[in-house]
Amino acid sequence: MARKKKKEIFRYDCTLTGETYKTTKKAKHPEELISVAAYYELNPDKDDRPEHVKKNLEETNE
Template structure:
């Protein structure tokens, strides 16, 4: 018996703050509440636990 090949469903969403588009294979329960990682850390700078190297690299990219 041959195996069936399943096609994955791809969902496309957009960050409500930055407008950055991204895609995922799971459907979001609240797509209007999605924000990118960058926007999340802008909203919550006290929870930014990334290494200093990453923070500097992101600042130079802007």
């Protein structure tokens, strides 16, 4: 039986929101990482999420 490889988990903090998230790939420039929420906050014109998603996020932030 073959052994499973353990994936290494990397944890990073968003530089704007302080939110911690994890990934299985190492970032080349971790000091430049931001969360998806922070990206959309900085670029509202590029926010292409459906309206119901935006509404749910607003309700949970209140």
